[in-house]
Each structure stands twice: as C-alpha cells, then as structure tokens.
Amino acid sequence: MIHETAGPAAPTPPAKRPAYEPATRLLRPTGYDPAMRRPGTTIAGVGLLALRVITGIFVIVEAILTHPSSLEVTVDGESFGTTLAVVVTAVVLLVDAALAFFIWLGWNWPRVVVMFGSVISVSSSFVAWWSSGQEFTVKAGLAAIAIDVLVLLALSSRSAAAYARRGEKPPPVRA
Numbered sequence: 641m642i643h644e645t646a647g648p649a650a651p652t653p654p655a656k657r658p659a660y661e662p663a664t665r666l667l668r669p670t671g672y673d674p675a676m677r678r679p680g681t682t683i684a685g686v687g688l689l690a691l692r693v694i695t696g697i698f699v700i701v702e703a704i705l706t707h708p709s710s711l712e713v714t715v716d717g718e719s720f721g722t723t724l725a726v727v728v729t730a731v732v733l734l735v736d737a738a739l740a741f742f743i744w745l746g747w748n749w750p751r752v753v754v755m756f757g758s759v760i761s762v763s764s765s766f767v768a769w770w771s772s773g774q775e776f777t778v779k780a781g782l783a784a785i786a787i788d789v790l791v792l793l794a795l796s797s798r799s800a801a802a803y804a805r806r807g808e809k810p811p812p813v814r815a
Contacts (some may be wrong), residue, residue, distance in 0.1 A: 685794035686735040689740035692787050696733040700726055748804035751795050758788040
C-alpha cells in the first residue's frame with residue numbers, strides 16, 4: 641500500500657501592493673531597527689550620486705581644457721562666464737559628494753534633499769524641452785536625466801526610506 645505524503649507547503653506569493661496608496665499609509669513609521677543592514681537601493685543611490693560627481697569632474701576638466709584662460713578671473717564676458725560656471729559646478733559637486741556620504745551613513749534629510757534636487761533637475765529639463773524644443777543627446781543632457789531618474793527610483797524606495805529612518809523611535813501609543 642502506497643501512502644501519499646504531503647510535501648512542503650508551497651510558499652504563498654507576496655500580496656501585490658495597490659497602484660495608489662494613501663499618504664497616511666506611506667508616512668507611517670517604518671520601524672525602529674538601528675541594526676538594519678544597508679539595502680541595495682541605498683547603495684545604488686549613493687553609487688549613482690558618485691557617478692554624477694565623477695561625470696561633473698569630467699565636465700569641469702573639459703571646460704578648463706577647452707578654455708584655458710578660464711582660470712584667470714577677468715571681467716570680459718567669456719572667461720568670467722566660464723570661471724563662474726566652473727566654480728558653481730565645483731561647489732555643486734562638493735555638495736553632492738557630501739550628501740552622498742551622509743546618505744551612505746543613513747541620514748534621512750540628505751536623501752530627501754537629493755530626491756528634491758533630482759525632481760527639480762528632471763522637471764527643468766522637461767520644461768526646456770517643452771518650451772524651446774531643445775533636443776537631448778547623450779552628450780547634451782540625456783545621461784544626466786537618466787542618472788537623476790535612477791537616483792529618484794533608488795532613494796525613494798521603501799527599503800531606502802526604511803534604512804534612512806531606521807533610528808526613529810515610533811511615537812508612543814495613546815490609550
């Protein structure tokens with residue numbers, strides 16, 4: 641006589657998330673877990689920010705090599721404009737590098753600042769395309785837009801948010 645034994649129960653698939661979730665559900669505390677491991681989405685977001693900084697360094701180097709007189713601070717139009725652009729770009733890159741470092745450490749406010757900056761960058765690129773018909777090529781903005789969108793996707797994920805907010809204690813329960 642052959643007895644049929646039930647094998648291990650098949651794992652149940654995870655429940656699908658709805659396409660729309662109310663803000664109250666999204667803003668719910670993620671849980672207090674200071675020992676949480678750094679998720680892949682945070683690592684990817686920081687890596688993409690590092691890629692943005694490295695790309696910016698190449699842009700600065702190209703600007704300096706293309707306009708060698710840009711290191712001279714003069715009042716004439718072209719060299720002053722190039723010098724100003726190089727200085728502003730260098731400051732933005734230093735801020736990006738600092739924010740990436742703080743995100744790596746697991747701070748929440750730099751993650752929010754970077755996501756806000758990425759939204760502004762992508763939106764301004766869209767407005768420039770819409771209003772003036774500006775074309776995007778890989779050299780002229782498409783790579784920057786792609787990096788900004790990927791940064792948004794990585795840092796806005798639930799796991800990145802949970803990691804950045806892992807040290808927040810839940811509010812006390814009122815009876």
